[in-house]
Every structure is written in C-alpha cells, then in structure tokens.
Amino acid sequence: xxxxxxxxxxxxRKEGQNVTLSCEQNLNHDAxxxxxxxxxxxxxxxxxxxxxxxFQKGDIAEGYSVSREKKESFPLTVTSxxxxxxxxxxxxxxxxxxxxEQYFGPGTRxxxx
Amino acid sequence: QKEVEQDxxxxxxxxxxxxxxxCTYSNSAFQYFMWYRQYSRKGPELLMYTxxxxxxxxxRFTAQVDKSSKYISLFIRDSQPSDSATYLCAMSxxxxxxxxxxxxxxxxxxxx
Numbered sequence: 001x002x003x004x005x006x007x008x009x010x011x012x013r014k015e016g017q018n019v020t021l022s023c024e025q026n027l028n029h030d031a032x033x034x035x036x037x038x039x040x041x042x043x044x045x046x047x048x049x050x051x052x053x054x055f056q057k058g059d060i061a062e063g064y065s066v067s068r069e070k071k072e073s074f075p076l077t078v079t080s081x082x083x084x085x086x087x088x089x090x091x092x093x094x095x096x097x098x099x100x101e102q103y104f105g106p107g108t109r110x111x112x113x
Numbered sequence: 114q115k116e117v118e119q120d121x122x123x124x125x126x127x128x129x130x131x132x133x134x135x136c137t138y139s140n141s142a143f144q145y146f147m148w149y150r151q152y153s154r155k156g157p158e159l160l161m162y163t164x165x166x167x168x169x170x171x172x173r174f175t176a177q178v179d180k181s182s183k184y185i186s187l188f189i190r191d192s193q194p195s196d197s198a199t200y201l202c203a204m205s206x207x208x209x210x211x212x213x214x215x216x217x218x219x220x221x222x223x224x225x
Contacts, residue, residue, distance in 0.1 A: 042216065050211055099211075101145070
C-alpha cells in the first residue's frame with residue numbers, strides 16, 4: 001500500500017521537553033510538508049522540503065526543526081521553545097511541490113501539559 | 114486579505130440534497146485546485162484535483178473552476194450522511210514557491 005504514515009497517532013509530553021514526530025512516505029514524492037491545524041484556524045505551514053538535505057521555513061517555523069536525510073522521511077521536532085505546541089500535526093507530500101496535488105498523512109495529535 | 118477565502122459554515126442539508134461548496138481566491142496565478150474531505154481527527158483526503166479552468170466530475174462529485182471570477186466550487190449530488198465532514202479547498206501555482214494555500218474549511222452535516 002502506498003501512502004504516508006505518521007506516528008504516533010497520539011503523543012503526550014510535559015512542558016519543556018522536545019518531541020519528534022515521525023513522517024514516512026512510500027509514494028516516491030520529492031516534496032514533503034508539515035502543517036499544524038488548530039480549531040478555526042485552518043492549516044498553517046511549518047516547514048517544507050523539495051529535495052533531500054534541503055528545507056524551507058513556512059509561516060510558523062519558530063520553535064520547530066526538521067531534517068530531510070532520506071527522500072521518504074521528514075521528521076518534525078517540536079522544541080521547548082514552541083510556546084503553544086498542543087495541536088494536530090499533519091504531514092503531506094507532493095510529487096513535485098506546487099506543480100501537483102498534495103496528499104496527507106493521518107496526523108499526530110500532540111498534547112503538552 | 115487572505116489568499117483563499119472559504120465560508121466556514123456550518124452547512125446542514127437533508128440526505129439526497131445537492132451541496133455546493135465554494136472558495137474565492139485573490140492570486141490570479143493559481144493554476145492547480147484541489148478539494149479535500151476531512152473527517153474529525155483524521156488527515157485530509159484528496160477528493161478532486163483540477164488544473165486551470167473547467168469542470169471535472171468523479172461519481173457524485175463535480176469540481177468547477179472559474180478563473181475569470183477567481184472562484185471554485187465543489188458540488189456533491191445525492192448527498193449521504195457519510196459525506197458529513199469538513200471540506201477544504203486548496204490551490205497552488207508554479208510561482209508560489211512550491212507551497213499550497215488552503216481555505217479554512219466548510220463543515221457539512223448531512224441529516225438522514
């Protein structure tokens with residue numbers, strides 16, 4: 001089955017801890033994205049990557065970091081510097097960035113207390 | 114002004130009704146238009162993808178793009194309770210830095 005997997009589905013952390021969200025795709029897509037979704041605010045872009053070892057900040061990158069060491073993997077680290085990290089995080093991929101459609105993973109719900 | 118505007122609803126219709134969902138946009142360079150369906154606590158699922166203007170039909174779903182009016186629509190015929198979800202529009206262009214721009218979503222409930 002081709003698709004995007006995100007793990008875990010639910011994640012709980014204490015304030016002050018860094019946490020890494022996993023995203024893997026087997027669609028052979030070049031571009032990968034991380035979004036944050038909060039009620040009433042729609043999707044907000046955190047980071048995106050068009051090729052391995054290259055990534056760009058989105059609209060709300062502060063307090064987050066990413067890596068793209070392999071084409072199929074794009075992990076997101078939520079650092080303790082992120083002021084309001086509790087949210088639903090969505091990973092997505094696209095064959096070639098903005099030229100084609102985008103597919104989403106099932107999401108990770110992060111709760112920080 | 115937001116790049117993409119979408120009425121958040123909520124929209125409530127009886128089963129079997131025709132549903133019309135709409136988005137307007139400001140960037141005339143947008144060429145690629147998508148509609149997603151998102152169930153609660155799930156990732157968005159791509160429903161329709163169109164390039165430039167015109168109509169595209171897939172089963173009960175029809176996507177329309179009117180680039181002259183900067184307006185896109187998704188029609189759902191013979192709506193079912195299983196269509197109850199939030200619908201997101203999205204769009205992109207070759208000059209938008211490989212980013213996608215989303216509406217905030219319209220919440221739809223189909224009443225049996």
